Amino acid sequence: MRERVYLSSPHLGGEEINYVKEAFDTNWVAPLGPHVDAFERECAARAGTRAALALSSGTAAATIASAMMNIGNGDTFFCSSLTFVASLAPIVQLGAVPALIDSEPGSWNMSPDALLDAFKAAEKNGVTPRAVVIVNLYGQACDMDRIFEICETYGAPVLEDAAESLGATYKGKQTGSFGKFAYYSFNGNKIITTSGGGMLLSDDEEAIARARFLSTQARDKAPWYQHTELGYNFRMSNVLAGIGRAQLKLLPQRVAERRAVFGRYFEALSREPGIGFMPEPEWSRSNRWLTAITVDPESSGTTNMKIMEALGRENIESRPVWKPMHLQPVFERARYYPHIGRDVSGRLFENGLCLPSGSNLSPEDQNAVIDIVRRELRG
Numbered sequence: 343m344r345e346r347v348y349l350s351s352p353h354l355g356g357e358e359i360n361y362v363k364e365a366f367d368t369n370w371v372a373p374l375g376p377h378v379d380a381f382e383r384e385c386a387a388r389a390g391t392r393a394a395l396a397l398s399s400g401t402a403a404a405t406i407a408s409a410m411m412n413i414g415n416g417d418t419f420f421c422s423s424l425t426f427v428a429s430l431a432p433i434v435q436l437g438a439v440p441a442l443i444d445s446e447p448g449s450w451n452m453s454p455d456a457l458l459d460a461f462k463a464a465e466k467n468g469v470t471p472r473a474v475v476i477v478n479l480y481g482q483a484c485d486m487d488r489i490f491e492i493c494e495t496y497g498a499p500v501l502e503d504a505a506e507s508l509g510a511t512y513k514g515k516q517t518g519s520f521g522k523f524a525y526y527s528f529n530g531n532k533i534i535t536t537s538g539g540g541m542l543l544s545d546d547e548e549a550i551a552r553a554r555f556l557s558t559q560a561r562d563k564a565p566w567y568q569h570t571e572l573g574y575n576f577r578m579s580n581v582l583a584g585i586g587r588a589q590l591k592l593l594p595q596r597v598a599e600r601r602a603v604f605g606r607y608f609e610a611l612s613r614e615p616g617i618g619f620m621p622e623p624e625w626s627r628s629n630r631w632l633t634a635i636t637v638d639p640e641s642s643g644t645t646n647m648k649i650m651e652a653l654g655r656e657n658i659e660s661r662p663v664w665k666p667m668h669l670q671p672v673f674e675r676a677r678y679y680p681h682i683g684r685d686v687s688g689r690l691f692e693n694g695l696c697l698p699s700g701s702n703l704s705p706e707d708q709n710a711v712i713d714i715v716r717r718e719l720r721g
């Protein structure tokens with residue numbers, strides 16, 4: 343039996359251990375420390391934002407960002423439906439109510455048409471959404487110009503979930519630099535990792551200073567422990583920031599490697615009847631975090647689930663495209679705005695499949711994946 347082939351596993355470059363050793367040698371084995379400060383500066387420089395705040399996860403960053411945007415009890419916010427639950431869970435846990443926005447077929451990301459419908463409906467009902475959460479799915483930017491034009495018209499701030507899109511650009515500008523707040527994730531399955539971690543980004547230095555205060559237990563400036571409000575304990579450890587610094591240096595290479603993985607799948611499978619690939623609009627340069635395909639049951643003679651099972655029998659991991667939030671039991675009562683009357687995200691879930699896409703995927707393993715997919719297609 344072959345060794346398990348993962349969808350996306352950590353890919354160390356070798357230098358990480360030196361940074362970790364430095365943390366040990368200097369006894370900075372604590373949350374905060376010189377690696378954390380440096381990692382924040384390096385991430386801000388990479389994203390092109392004025393400030394950054396290293397946190398314990400992307401989810402922690404979403405929580406702090408929501409607290410900063412004053413989204414709370416009973417407030418409505420808009421969020422892309424086709425995403426991972428962490429895009430909205432922290433905001434719902436603060437008491438806010440999501441309305442879910444469909445994807446557009448050209449990018450698989452938030453449909454500006456559906457977003458506009460949602461704003462119009464909210465206006466009619468006298469509701470003012472407190473924020474719009476956009477998600478750069480599988481490492482691809484949203485249609486920023488159109489989305490921001492709409493959000494500016496209605497005065498809603500944007501929270502950019504760039505957890506999957508570190509290193510990807512929109513019209514040449516780094517994702518993670520568009521929202522009032524944005525965040526990256528360094529979870530073990532992302533394009534670079536600290537084993538677990540996140541980075542909150544913004545051009546608003548004062549806001550990041552306040553986020554820093556909130557994420558460090560909201561301690562007042564006093565010789566004793568004094569609190570006039572409540573915060574969180576969400577900071578990143580100095581040891582993990584060291585891993586992140588070494589990983590960040592590798593980012594351009596990792597993007598190139600993931601794009602090459604995509605390229606090989608595309609070359610091998612795109613002419614097969616019934617197989618489609620996540621498109622890349624001309625304004626996008628995706629990091630191709632995951633290669634996502636669609637399998638049309640009629641013209642392909644198989645299904646995404648059958649391919650997933652065939653790969654699974656050979657110890658290869660694959661996953662359906664994210665199950666959209668409007669189809670999740672926990673959000674069954676949420677409002678949903680489809681794209682021009684079509685349930686695009688629902689269809690992508692029905693037919694979509696993510697293939698092993700790690701930057702450390704060997705050509706042999708990728709060939710095995712391709713062969714199995716082809717075998718399924720030939721029935």
Ligand SMILES: *Cc1c(COP(=O)(O)O)cnc(C)c1O
Pocket residue numbers: 399400401402425426428429477503505506526527528529539540
């Ligand atoms: C991974 C991910 C998150 C959460 O990041 P964590 O660091 O795992 O908390 C949020 N949104 C999306 C789209 C993600 O893929």
